[in-house]
Amino acid sequence: MSALGLTAVLGGCGLTGGSDQVTLKLVAADYGDSAANTSQKYWEKLVKEYEEQHPDVKIDVTVYSWNDVDAKVKEMVDAGQAPDLAQIGAYADYAAKDLLYEADELLSIPVQADFVSQLADAGQVNGVQYGIPFASSTRxxxxxxxxxxxxxxxxxxxxxxxxxxxxxxxxxxxxxxxxxxxxxxxxxxxxxxxxxxxxxxxxxxxxxxxxxxxxxxxxxxxxxxxxxxxxxxxxxxxxxxxxxxxxxxxxxxxxxxxxxxxxxxxxxxxxxxxxxxxxxMPGAEGPSKVSMGVADWMMAFKKNGHAEQVGEFLDFVYDKENVLEFSREYDLLPVTNSASTVMTAAKQDADLKPFLEELPLSELYPVGKTxxxxxxxxxxxxxxxxxxxxxxxxxxxxxxxxxxxxxxxxx
CATH class of the missing domain: 3.40.190.10 (Periplasmic binding protein-like II)
Structure with a gap:
């Protein structure tokens, strides 16, 4: 994850369409290693498509480098200005303070059911999912x-x-x-x-x-x-x-x-x-039976309400084609079973197949613990x-x- 130190506001049109229009603020991490492949471009395209289909919703996305993004979100939350959505490295602290929506308050049942089970489980605190996996990798x-x-x-x-x-x-x-x-x-x-x-x-x-x-x-x-x-x-x-x-x-x-x-x-x-x-990875007696998995997280803050609009946008974010596009752009593993199935079979993704095969055998950091x-x-x-x-x-x-x-x- 290269740090560009880029701060970019995407699709930030503000409240322009009358009192019924909702603006959702998303803060996201940059997975790119240059201006050419900054995550700004991924979100810009995604937001444009979504806003065309949902004229009553505007998505205001700010992208920060991995060096800065977690701290920026913490500053916003501490100042009482939590974004509607944050795509960052950890969720447990916010869940422990009861600041986050539960995943099943937001996502449709098909989208929830599509997450790779290890990743969905790692998003839980005391059996309740608050962290929604966004990107993953194995070693x-x-x-x-x-x-x-x-x-x-x-x-x-x-x-x-x-x-x-x-x-x-x-x-x-x-x-x-x-x-x-x-x-x-x-x-x-x-x-x-x-x-x-x-x-x-x-x-x-x-x-x-x-x-x-x-x-x-x-x-x-x-x-x-x-x-x-x-x-x-x-x-x-x-x-x-x-x-x-x-x-x-x-x-x-x-x-x-x-x-x-x-x-x-x-x-x-x-x-x-x-x-x-x-x-x-070699083990003491033979190949290691358990690999290490890593995930980054999407989370939704309750502060501004908007659960319905947030949920509809997240259902779009986790559409199979959108997950595939992101995973292929940044050589990351998809967090959904539907996208994983496509990548496992596709010739263009053959280089990622060994990592995909490790994912079901992987164990993640204990991220559910504050x-x-x-x-x-x-x-x-x-x-x-x-x-x-x-x-x-x-x-x-x-x-x-x-x-x-x-x-x-x-x-």
Whole structure:
């Protein structure tokens, strides 16, 4: 997600058609990486089509970069000027304060039923859906085919094979045999991918409570520290200092043997002529049974009323063709079953098929917890120390668990 810092108002016609006309304000995130593909253009086209069919409704859309959009919405809400709709990274705080409509107060039954079940479930707080999934992605292990061929390697299926491949790549002079970005930008993602591959995760599958310092998670980080980082297989930058964007750039430059990536890395690598393959994340004993999924969210604030108009607009936003157009423009996975079915079968979407196949096996961050924001921030700050030379995986995970327990008890 590239930050353009663009602020654009789209279709903002105001109250012009008499007292019966309703203006809905939507604040949305920018998924583009240049002025040419800014999300402004997607919304502009969508809004034009919708307003032509609904002359009594105007949609005023403001698009902000991912660096700014969550903070902008918070400012508006704190000032008592909540937008009707926000398409941002998290919804749980607003749901906890009873500021949001429930999804079934807005959406038609066919639209609600069309969401991919994992994503709809992740939008729930205490069994009620407030977060409406808007975009999703999963992660796969990317590997550089040229470097693998040169070293006579096949893609790994287990941690042991991954470590052996990394040793062979290091012997060939590869700069980052395995890139392990545990820097502050997105350490919570790399961490979760590894925890899941070790049979653990941030939360307990049965109780839903945080289990960050579980035996499985400690074992995973001990393995990472001893078998990858400690043996110099993660490159010249300490994992705690390596951000995802820098790891992706290094992969696109041909300097990385393996790393976890999402669909946007395909375009980056292809543009630089890097030949790559993608396989499920290796696990302790075989390919990981659970992948990491990520979703961004649409939500509707109750402040201004307009539930009927908001619901009708959202039904249009989630029309199959509109979901497909957005997903294809930004190399993201559709959040609806109808669009997923089309993309799974379509030749033009063949490169996304491996990611689509991972989605039903995926687990998302515990985004329904208001505590997750604090836990995620603490993971970003601390987790890199767990694999440093003097670091203690059990000690760091225990500190993170303490943060999680405190944050959860404050919910």
């Amino acid at each position: 796969l292990l990317f590997y550089n085919k040229t470097l693998f061929q040169k070293a006579g390697l096949t893609p790994p299926k287990t941690w042991k094979e991954l470590a052996a491949d990394a040793e062979a790549l290091k012997a060939e002079g590869v700069k980052y045999p395995y890139a392990l970005p545990l820097g502050a930008e997105e350490a919570q993602a790399e961490t979760m991918q590894w925890l899941l591959s070790g049979g653990g995760g941030y939360t307990d599958a049965e109780t839903g409570t945080y289990s960050i310092d579980s035996a499985e998670n400690v074992a995973t980080f001990n393995w990472l520290k001893n078998n990858l980082v400690g043996k110099g297989l993660t490159g010249p930058v300490a994992p705690g200092e390596l951000n995802r964007a820098d790891a992706f750039s290094a992969f696109a430059a041909g300097d990385v043997g393996m790393l976890n990536g999402h669909p946007s890395l395909m375009q980056m690598a292809a543009k630089k002529g890097v030949k790559f393959g993608m396989v499920p 505590s997750w924001a604090a836990v995620s921030a603490d993971v970003k700050q601390r987790i890199g120390k767990a694999v440093s030379s003097g670091g203690s995986p059990s000690g760091i995970l225990s500190q993170l668990q303490s943060t999680a327990t405190r944050a959860e008890s404050a919910e």
